[in-house]
Amino acid sequence: MVLTREALALSAFARAPLFAGLGQADLVDLAARFHPHHFARDEALFHEGHRAHAYYLMAEGRVKIIQTSVDGAEVILHLLGPGELVGALPNLDDGTYPGSAIALDDVSALSISPADFEALLELHPRLAINLLHYAAGKLRSVHSRLRELTTERAERRLARTLSRLAAQIGRGVEAGVLLDAPLTRQALAELSGTSLFTVSRTLKEWERQGVLQVGRERVVIVNTHALATLADDLPLPASHPQRPLPHA
Amino acid sequence: MVLTREALALSAFARAPLFAGLGQADLVDLAARFHPHHFARDEALFHEGHRAHAYYLMAEGRVKIIQTSVDGAEVILHLLGPGELVGALPNLDDGTYPGSAIALDDVSALSISPADFEALLELHPRLAINLLHYAAGKLRSVHSRLRELTTERAERRLARTLSRLAAQIGRGVEAGVLLDAPLTRQALAELSGTSLFTVSRTLKEWERQGVLQVGRERVVIVNTHALATLADDLPLPASHPQRPLPHA
DNA sequence: CGGCCTCTTTGCGCCAGCGCAAGGACAGCT
DNA sequence: AGCTGTCCTTGCGCTGGCGCAAAGAGGCCG
Numbered sequence A, B: 001m002v003l004t005r006e007a008l009a010l011s012a013f014a015r016a017p018l019f020a021g022l023g024q025a026d027l028v029d030l031a032a033r034f035h036p037h038h039f040a041r042d043e044a045l046f047h048e049g050h051r052a053h054a055y056y057l058m059a060e061g062r063v064k065i066i067q068t069s070v071d072g073a074e075v076i077l078h079l080l081g082p083g084e085l086v087g088a089l090p091n092l093d094d095g096t097y098p099g100s101a102i103a104l105d106d107v108s109a110l111s112i113s114p115a116d117f118e119a120l121l122e123l124h125p126r127l128a129i130n131l132l133h134y135a136a137g138k139l140r141s142v143h144s145r146l147r148e149l150t151t152e153r154a155e156r157r158l159a160r161t162l163s164r165l166a167a168q169i170g171r172g173v174e175a176g177v178l179l180d181a182p183l184t185r186q187a188l189a190e191l192s193g194t195s196l197f198t199v200s201r202t203l204k205e206w207e208r209q210g211v212l213q214v215g216r217e218r219v220v221i222v223n224t225h226a227l228a229t230l231a232d233d234l235p236l237p238a239s240h241p242q243r244p245l246p247h248a
Numbered sequence C: 001c002g003g004c005c006t007c008t009t010t011g012c013g014c015c016a017g018c019g020c021a022a023g024g025a026c027a028g029c030t
Numbered sequence D: 001a002g003c004t005g006t007c008c009t010t011g012c013g014c015t016g017g018c019g020c021a022a023a024g025a026g027g028c029c030g
Helices: A005-015 A024-032 A087-093 A114-123 A124-153 A154-169 A184-192 A196-208 A224-232 B005-015 B024-032 B088-094 B114-123 B125-153 B153-170 B183-193 B196-208 B223-230
Strands: A035-039 A045-046 A057-062 A063-068 A074-080 A100-103 A109-110 A172-173 A176-179 A212-213 A219-223 B033-038 B043-046 B053-058 B063-068 B076-078 B100-103 B107-112 B171-174 B174-177 B212-215 B216-221
Touching: A024 B183, A035 B063, A035 B212, A063 B125, A074 A154, A087 A124, A100 A219, A109 A114, A114 B125, A124 A154, A124 B063, A124 B076, A124 B088, A124 B114, A154 A172, A154 A176, A154 A184, A154 A196, A154 A219, A184 A196, A196 B005, A196 B183, A224 B174, B005 B024, B033 B171, B076 B153, B076 B183, B088 B114, B088 B125, B107 B114, B114 B125, B125 B153, B153 B171, B153 B174, B153 B183, B153 B196, B153 B216, B153 B223, B183 B196, B196 B212
Parallel strands: none
Antiparallel strands: A035 A109, A045 A100, A057 A109, A063 A074, A063 A100, A172 A176, A176 A219, A212 A219, B033 B107, B043 B100, B053 B107, B063 B076, B063 B100, B171 B174, B174 B216, B212 B216
């Protein structure tokens, strides 16, 4: 699907809660500072550690934000889709990209220079506040992942990752909820903090149990409820059925 | 040490980069909306899941922000000290505390109601922007921890945790850098994503090597450089010396 | 000074899940 | 149809580090 520049901008702005509460005049002012770009699948919008030269507002497609460790292992920090801002948040800190952004699909995005962006923030207080709320949401979700990583087992983390993805990029299809992005086992491993092998084994097991349908770069959640159960109730192998919360 | 209310407010405001760039008149306006509180060690400023009733600006002491998982395991998300804001950030999202805040010391803090706080943001755009930068920094550090947790081994994570703590709450003493907070092995475990046992063993080992001095709820970093080496260069047990980055 | 409570150390067993290797399946291209 | 490259599966061995239990070491208080 190809959109005109105006339509692109419009749809991106309309979908972005970031711009909620701004007047029409403000929006026009904003729109003038953004420039359209296109990226092919697997292309990088920017690289970890580089000085920030542009922020992007996603219009079409999805990107992953990854961090790479010295020995080459990757972690996916976020998946971002239309209406979301890429690269801006962490850069307000020190001006270098803390991760790389890679296109998962063909991506259309609107770029803005850091200087222009900061100027916008000064000019439109509403924007700063919206962005603050957005950042708060991201923080919250990253906090949850932190907790899961340190306290939960790989299997449950994977279940949670799938649930999250379903909410974020799920699309209803006949058999259930399709995760609407090309996710390899490797990518799922990086999202859930485990290895490609464990992901493969676990997904297969769940397919046997009728919870999922899996294919190459494709997961359909057939039984959402069963998955939620796996994510929330899945006990330790041999365990107390459930301990009530101490401060319940 | 006991401070007058005014002195408390002054010192807290002065230390908070949050209030940088605000005029004297603005500061007076702000100060009027904050109310002093005191908490004893181990007391909770607020509890995970509760509706937010107040945010706090730290004046004296330190708090930990923790999340608890269903089976009772805790993770420390942040340690916060004087000049930092407690509880506000994640609440801008949905209004419930995503973690509990527990005093590590005796704590003096200034509270403000969420409504007043949001009003301040509207009134003082500078404040929103400052807060945004602050949130960006937090995001960045949490991202690093996420990456470390999924890609690095327990020993190295612990080394990093100590380095971070040294920068954050370190105090120079004769023997080296003292971590100036009552940190049990358990707390270090929750910060570095491992178990109390592994922390104990590893610290002892490093003490033998002369990197640290450890005691009950007490760590002094003797050889900062050695610790940094452990955090950054510590290779896999039997390993390639170092692989250059693929896209270097 | 003796008792208590919390924090810490250490030996030992065990298993979740990582890592490799080999083979299979699928998609796109010519 | 055949080729090629990428992605996925699965068996197998191995180990980091978790978890328990029991004993030691400080602090603190009466």
